Amino acid sequence: xxxxxxxxxxxxxxxxxxxxxxxxxxxxxxxxxxxxxxxxxxxxxxxxxxxxxxxxxxxxxxxxxxxxxxxxxxxxxxxxxxxxxxxxxxxxxxxxxxxxxxxxxxxxxxxxxxxxxxxxxxxxxxxxxxxxxxxxxxxxxxxxxxxxxxxxxxxxxxxxxxxxxxxxxxxxxxxxxxxxxxxxxxxxxxxxxxxxxxxxxxxxxxxxxxxxxxxxxxxxxxxxxxxxxxxxxxxxxxxxxxxxxxxxxxxxxxxxxxxxxxxxxxxxxxxxxxxxxxxxxxxxxxxxxxxxxxxxxxxxxx
Numbered sequence: 001x002x003x004x005x006x007x008x009x010x011x012x013x014x015x016x017x018x019x020x021x022x023x024x025x026x027x028x029x030x031x032x033x034x035x036x037x038x039x040x041x042x043x044x045x046x047x048x049x050x051x052x053x054x055x056x057x058x059x060x061x062x063x064x065x066x067x068x069x070x071x072x073x074x075x076x077x078x079x080x081x082x083x084x085x086x087x088x089x090x091x092x093x094x095x096x097x098x099x100x101x102x103x104x105x106x107x108x109x110x111x112x113x114x115x116x117x118x119x120x121x122x123x124x125x126x127x128x129x130x131x132x133x134x135x136x137x138x139x140x141x142x143x144x145x146x147x148x149x150x151x152x153x154x155x156x157x158x159x160x161x162x163x164x165x166x167x168x169x170x171x172x173x174x175x176x177x178x179x180x181x182x183x184x185x186x187x188x189x190x191x192x193x194x195x196x197x198x199x200x201x202x203x204x205x206x207x208x209x210x211x212x213x214x215x216x217x218x219x220x221x222x223x224x225x226x227x228x229x230x231x232x233x234x235x236x237x238x239x240x241x242x243x244x245x246x247x248x249x250x251x252x253x254x255x256x257x258x259x260x261x262x263x264x265x266x267x268x269x270x271x272x273x274x275x276x277x278x279x280x281x282x283x284x285x286x287x288x289x290x291x292x293x294x295x296x297x298x299x300x301x302x
Contacts, residue, residue: 021226022154022190022198023145025100025122026183029053030081031069032297036270036283037235038249040218042207043164043178044235047299048085051096051128054180054205055139056162058085058092059130063277069297074287076103079295083126091131098124118150128160136165143183145200147190154190158183158200173212180205199226214239222253237272245272247283270295277301 021027030052034041041053048067050057064086071079083096102120123146130139141160147153162180169175182203189199202225209218215238223230235249247270270283281297 021201021224021228023122023124023147023156023183023200025079025098025124026143026145026158027201028071028073028079028100030083030096030098031067032071032270032281032283032295033237033247033272034235035071035285035293035295036247036249036268036272036281037218037237038220038233038251038266038268039253040207040209040220040233040235040249040251042162042180042205042220042222043176043209044207044211044216044218046211048083048094049081049297049299050139051083051085051094051126051141052081052098053182054162054164054178054207055094055128055130055141055160056137056164056178056180057130058094058128058139059132059137059164061085061087061092063087063301065299065301067297067299069281069295071293071295073293074291077101078103091129094126094128094130096124096126096128098126120149122147126160130162136163138163145190147192147198149192152192152196154192154198156185156188156190156200158185160184170210171212173210173216176209176211178205178207178209201228202226215245235268243273243275245274246270247272272297 029035029039031049045053045057048065066084068082073079078101080099083094085092085094100122125144126141128141139162143158145156160182164176164178167175167177183200185200191197204223205220207220210216217236220233231253233251237245237247239245249268250266268283268285272281277300279299283295285293287293
């Protein structure tokens with residue numbers, strides 16, 4: 001990199017925290033419904049947005065589905081996601097685009113002089129395929145990832161693998177278990193043109209979910225073997241009226257304790273409306289002194 005700005009340098013360091021991991025967009029999850037339920041979506045996800053959590057969740061889609069989401073995170077950071085899933089007689093194929101923008105910043109050289117506006121962003125394009133299986137549904141996703149920080153750029157690839165199985169019925173609902181490996185890259189991670197490097201955020205996830213016509217409950221454990229540790233997530237939703245659901249969740253990732261607004265870290269809330277194949281979702285995730293992140297989702301089955 002010819003010029004490294006102070007702000008871009010801070011973003012680069014932040015994106016490589018927890019064991020030198022980059023591609024921050026791969027850590028943030030997809031979909032407003034999942035966000036409202038604390039990200040406990042490995043076993044629960046059975047819509048098009050499952051491509052970002054566990055591709056095996058795509059296997060039993062009965063209709064074509066389009067899903068899009070937008071998130072206003074912190075400061076200038078925004079996350080956009082769009083996916084399309086198409087069931088066929090031999091399985092479900094899907095494609096998705098994920099884009100994270102940190103906005104633009106005023107760059108400065110080593111002497112502190114302004115050098116103009118610089119930007120930082122991550123993006124991932126995913127193609128996935130999932131099939132039904134008597135023992136467990138199986139899914140695989142292939143990702144092409146790019147990262148841009150000031151004048152430094154990097155590219156990489158990764159694979160997602162997933163299993164999902166219905167194990168029994170409980171109180172009129174179905175119980176599912178699932179496991180997924182996300183962002184598997186056996187070779188190199190991200191290597192920036194300026195010489196910096198970062199691993200992709202490898203995640204090993206396992207979960208269980210109970211799905212009923214009146215609502216659902218889910219639980220996830222996610223381990224980051226490259227240094228980010230193990231976190232748990234819990235989520236639930238209840239259909240108050242036909243086509244209208246309220247949701248809440250809790251995730252241990254990023255929880256620091258404290259009082260006041262800081263004590264709300266880890267909690268999430270949301271609502272969803274589903275009518276005639278069209279769904280609209282909203283989630284709010286308090287983040288302590290950073291404020292709250294807002295996520296919006298739109299889906300259509302046809």
